[in-house]
Amino acid sequence: MSEKTAKTADASREEAALLPPVDVIEDASGIVLCADLPGVPKENLHVQVEADTLTIEGELRLDMPEGMESTHAEISLPRYRRVFTLSKELDTEKVAAEFGQGVLKLTIPKLAHAQPKKIEIRVE
Amino acid sequence: MFYRALFPRDLFAELDRLQRLLHQADDLSPSIRGGRGGFPALNVGSTPASVEIYAFAPGIDPAAVEVQIEKGVLTIAGERKIEAPTSSDKAAVHIDERFAGRFRRVVSLPDDIDTDAVSAQYRDGVLHVSIPRRAAAQPRRISIQ
Numbered sequence: 570m571s572e573k574t575a576k577t578a579d580a581s582r583e584e585a586a587l588l589p590p591v592d593v594i595e596d597a598s599g600i601v602l603c604a605d606l607p608g609v610p611k612e613n614l615h616v617q618v619e620a621d622t623l624t625i626e627g628e629l630r631l632d633m634p635e636g637m638e639s640t641h642a643e644i645s646l647p648r649y650r651r652v653f654t655l656s657k658e659l660d661t662e663k664v665a666a667e668f669g670q671g672v673l674k675l676t677i678p679k680l681a682h683a684q685p686k687k688i689e690i691r692v693e
Numbered sequence: 694m695f696y697r698a699l700f701p702r703d704l705f706a707e708l709d710r711l712q713r714l715l716h717q718a719d720d721l722s723p724s725i726r727g728g729r730g731g732f733p734a735l736n737v738g739s740t741p742a743s744v745e746i747y748a749f750a751p752g753i754d755p756a757a758v759e760v761q762i763e764k765g766v767l768t769i770a771g772e773r774k775i776e777a778p779t780s781s782d783k784a785a786v787h788i789d790e791r792f793a794g795r796f797r798r799v800v801s802l803p804d805d806i807d808t809d810a811v812s813a814q815y816r817d818g819v820l821h822v823s824i825p826r827r828a829a830a831q832p833r834r835i836s837i838q
Contacts, residue, residue: 572709592790597783609817634823637740637745643734670818
């Protein structure tokens with residue numbers, strides 16, 4: 570799994586977006602990816618696997634009172650996006666996603682044949 | 694466990710990451726408390742009737758966050774615990790960017806706020822503190838006799 574910058578031909582998706590911080594941990598059974606997407610309600614989060622590309626996209630929604638003027642902004646764009654390339658041994662059919670309190674947790678298992686197998690040694 | 698593995702990465706992604714690091718380091722002598730890029734990220738807005746503060750703190754227990762106003766300074770402090778990866782020794786950390794640990798951020802508030810009517814709510818990982826301004830301080834239209 571590696572990361573790539575969004576360079577899609579689709580011009581409409583070239584809108585500026587924040588890069589959410591992630592943790593990626595790999596163990597023998599697969600990869601766990603956690604991403605921080607604060608301010609994104611569940612219905613505005615889109616996780617998509619297309620061929621070997623994983624795209625995480627989220628649109629922020631904050632309840633702002635009418636006529637609010639921003640005086641200081643560290644989260645200055647209303648959108649998060651990050652794209653990763655998945656390697657071949659990952660099973661993209663079995664990606665599991667959990668999302669709560671602005672934290673996305675994706676579990677991407679490895680294909681059965683890519684799982685480590687212990688080889689029994691027989692003594693004859 | 695916090696080494697960066699030899700991962701097949703895209704050159705553009707690396708450049709992007711570098712650029713982000715540079716951006717975070719913005720000026721070469723940042724403030725002693727980290728200045729920008731601290732956790733949680735804060736957005737502050739104001740309306741004639743209130744001051745609105747948004748703290749982007751995903752995945753924390755709202756009960757463990759301390760929000761207090763003292764002498765016109767709002768403090769948001771707490772701790773963010775990130776669950777350790779399933780502590781099998783074969784786990785490798787490839788990317789480790791999310792904040793973990795104790796945090797504290799302060800915002801100085803204008804003078805005309807009413808500290809008795811503050812409301813705070815936590816939703817979708819954002820802590821929203823709304824502080825109304827005192828009624829007397831709100832703009833009033835004066836009719837001309």
